[in-house]
Amino acid sequence: xxxxxxxxxxxxxxxxxAVEQRDxxxxxxxxxxxxxxxxxGVVATASYEARTYxxxxxxxxxxxxxxxPHAAFLSGRFHAxxxxxxxxxxxxxxxxxxxxxxxxxxxFVDLEHSGLPDLEIETVTAFAADLRAQVREATGGLTAxxxxxxxxxxxxxxxxxxxxxxxxxVPPGTELTLLRPMRVSVIPxxxxxxxxxxxxxxxxxxxxLEAVSLDELVRLLGKAxxxxxxxxxxxxxxxxxxxxxxxxxxxxxxxxDTDLTDRRLMEGxxxxxxxxVAGRLRKHGLSGRTxxxxxxxxxxxxxxxxxxxxxxxxxxxxxxxxxxxxxxDLDTSGGVRLLGVGVSGLAxxxxxxxxGEDQEDEEVPVEVEVPTSRQRRTWAPGMDxxxxxxxRGWVWGSGRGVVTVRFETAESPAGPVRSxxxxxxxxxxxxxxxxAEDPPP
Ligand SMILES: [Mg+2]
Numbered sequence: 001x002x003x004x005x006x007x008x009x010x011x012x013x014x015x016x017x018a019v020e021q022r023d024x025x026x027x028x029x030x031x032x033x034x035x036x037x038x039x040x041g042v043v044a045t046a047s048y049e050a051r052t053y054x055x056x057x058x059x060x061x062x063x064x065x066x067x068x069p070h071a072a073f074l075s076g077r078f079h080a081x082x083x084x085x086x087x088x089x090x091x092x093x094x095x096x097x098x099x100x101x102x103x104x105x106x107x108f109v110d111l112e113h114s115g116l117p118d119l120e121i122e123t124v125t126a127f128a129a130d131l132r133a134q135v136r137e138a139t140g141g142l143t144a145x146x147x148x149x150x151x152x153x154x155x156x157x158x159x160x161x162x163x164x165x166x167x168x169x170v171p172p173g174t175e176l177t178l179l180r181p182m183r184v185s186v187i188p189x190x191x192x193x194x195x196x197x198x199x200x201x202x203x204x205x206x207x208x209l210e211a212v213s214l215d216e217l218v219r220l221l222g223k224a225x226x227x228x229x230x231x232x233x234x235x236x237x238x239x240x241x242x243x244x245x246x247x248x249x250x251x252x253x254x255x256x257d258t259d260l261t262d263r264r265l266m267e268g269x270x271x272x273x274x275x276x277v278a279g280r281l282r283k284h285g286l287s288g289r290t291x292x293x294x295x296x297x298x299x300x301x302x303x304x305x306x307x308x309x310x311x312x313x314x315x316x317x318x319x320x321x322x323x324x325x326x327x328x329d330l331d332t333s334g335g336v337r338l339l340g341v342g343v344s345g346l347a348x349x350x351x352x353x354x355x356g357e358d359q360e361d362e363e364v365p366v367e368v369e370v371p372t373s374r375q376r377r378t379w380a381p382g383m384d385x386x387x388x389x390x391x392r393g394w395v396w397g398s399g400r401g402v403v404t405v406r407f408e409t410a411e412s413p414a415g416p417v418r419s420x421x422x423x424x425x426x427x428x429x430x431x432x433x434x435x436a437e438d439p440p441p
Contacts, residue, residue, distance in 0.1 A: 001236060002150040004119035005169055007360035009127060009147045010135070012088065013164035015105035016300075017047035019080050020072075020141050020382060024394055026406055026414035031055070031071035035299055037381055038259065040334045042299040043118055044076060048164060061418040062074035062193040074382030076300060078255060078337065079432055081105075081355035087138050095131055099239045102358050110151055124148050132167060150175065157186055175235035180207035187232045192219065199375025209233040225343050250286065251294075252276045256377040257429055259298045259335025266332065267324045267338060274320035281343060287312035288343035291322040295330055296338035302328060308345065319343060379403040379422060388426040389416060398422060 012018065016017055016034040021027050035043040041061035047281065053068035060072065060163035087103040092099045097434070098110035109131075116123055128146045135144045143165040147158025150172050157178070158168040170178055183205060185195045199218060204208050209217075210233045217226035231237070252273040260266055289396050292306040305326040313319065323341045378396040379385070385405055393407035396417055404420045408415030422425050 001154075001172075001175070001238065002112075003172060004112075004418055005121065005124055005148040005150055005155075005172060006111040006119045007149055007152055007155040007241065008111055008131075009149075009159040010088075010092065010107055010109065010131070010144050010153070010161070011146075012105035012428075013143045013145055013160045014047050014051075015142075016045035016076055016081055019084050020077075022140050022142065022404070023066055024072075024382075025408050025412065027072050027411070031068050031379065032074065033061070033068070033071045033389045034074050034076045035061055035064075036259075036334065037061060037075045038335065040298075043298045054104075072382075075298075075380040077382060077384060078296070078300065083432070084139055084142065088142075090145075091131070091134050091138055094129075098243050100241045100243060108155065108241045110146075117352070118128065120322045121169060121171055124168070128167055128169070131250050132165075145408070151235065152239050152241065153188060153237040153350055154235060156188070157182075167271075175390055176210075179233075179235060179380060180210070184209055185339075187229060188225070188253050189225065189228060189232075196222065206233055219262055240321040242310070244431070248346050249292075249342045249344035250277050250280050250284075250346070251292070251340055251360075253294060253338055253340025253342075254278075255296075255338045256336070256381065257383065259337060260339070261333065261335050263332070266327060266336060269339050270323040270341055271316075271320040271325060273339065274318045275321050277341050277343055278314055278316040278319055281314040283347075285413060286346050289313070289345040290343065290345065291319050291326070292342045293323050293326070294338065294340035295332065297332070297337035298337060300337075302338070305329060310382075312345070313343075384430040386430040387418075387420070387425055392430060403427065 019030045020032050020034060022160055029049065031053065032047040033043055033050050035041055040187065041054060043059045043061055043064050044058050045057055046055040050068050050071050055064045055068050055071065065073065076232050083103055089099065089101055089107065090110050092107055096109045096111060096114035098113050100108040111119060111127065112371065116127060129146055132144055132146055136142060143218040145159045145163045145166045147155045147161065147168050149158050149170040154170050154175050158170045160349045161168045184190050184198050184203060186206065197220060198209070203212060209229065209291055213228065214230045217417045218312045220226060221229065254269065261350065289312050290306050290308045292304055293305045296302045307326055320397065332399060363422050379395045381395055381397060383395045384392065385395055392409050393405040393415065396404045396406045398404065402419050402421050404419045406415055
């Protein structure tokens with residue numbers, strides 16, 4: 001715990017839904033639910049208007065539809081969220097060299113290194129207020145809730161106290177007064193299972209937890225977890241703000257308009273990506289030991305799995321084999337929106353070919369056809385489209401061979417709705433030009 005409230009936690013409010021409302025003027029002030037829209041879909045984010053009907057993230061979309069049938073259910077546009085996140089993270093990095101992103105819409109900022117004249121309450125409060133105004137300006141009106149405290153734990157609790165669009169400073173010395181009446185689930189690491197175990201032991205609030213001895217907690221929850229909770233219950237948290245390190249890796253990823261469910265297709269895509277990664281490694285005279293796959297599910301959960309080889313490789317066949325193996329461990333039955341392959345742990349030398357193996361890559365080239373919206377005629381609700389005559393818009397709904405589009409953008413007023421045959425050649429998905437990610441070192 002620090003002497004000053006110099007840890008800042010920023011959390012964008014209802015992020016995915018807020019981006020949709022920014023870019024779709026007709027949805028401003030209305031309930032919006034972003035997430036999986038299929039049968040097994042899960043809510044990723046609900047706008048505050050939808051939350052008043054009891055819709056919240058991680059709820060099944062089916063349940064959300066029954067609670068708020070008139071909400072706009074959108075399948076989400078990851079590119080828009082990523083681009084907006086980049087803008088915000090760049091602002092935070094301009095404010096302090098120590099920024100630790102937790103997700104697309106959340107980060108810690110260490111104010112001890114931000115060049116402020118002092119870290120008194122007035123100074124850090126003014127700094128946070130200015131930062132919030134900058135975020136709103138740079139993102140086209142998104143709001144962020146900010147918390148300031150003497151540790152990461154307290155800053156994160158604080159940012160949640162006055163959501164949305166709030167700013168809360170917890171003055172040094174008042175941490176326990178704030179925490180004691182709160183439920184134990186406010187403590188990082190206390191998920192439903194731990195909370196239930198504590199509840200059965202009669203521990204409901206942080207104050208209850210504070211009264212439990214270290215021995216008792218260790219007996220209840222194990223050494224690491226129990227010990228950690230013992231300290232957090234006393235607001236003792238010295239975890240530093242750790243900036244994201246530049247990962248040295250070569251990777252390739254693809255995002256898909258429709259949820260991929262076919263395993264063979266996914267394996268084919270990974271193999272093709274492995275080939276591209278291997279090609280880039282060879283071109284730059286690099287090889288690496290750790291193969292990673294990245295998989296984004298239909299509800300935007302992003303998973304990565306890695307495997308480290310005994311020696312560095314730059315071969316398509318090896319990278320592809322490991323990547324396909326990593327995929328078999330994941331449950332992708334709900335559909336996949338992004339697949340990627342990367343190689344890290346790079347060495348700028350190539351392993352001597354001791355066994356005289358052919359340097360040629362023996363992997364048989366694979367023919368994979370990625371289903372695009374054009375081929376499959378899948379028009380996901382919320383997706384960006386462009387019509388030759390009408391211009392930019394988004395898919396309002398589709399079915400029975402018809403796709404309905406609302407023609408509007410962030411800069412336009414709420415626009416008109418028109419329907420087209422779903423194979424209308426004038427209508428196509430709109431995708432922004434993506435800069436090549438992760439350039440080779
Ligand atoms: Mg958020």
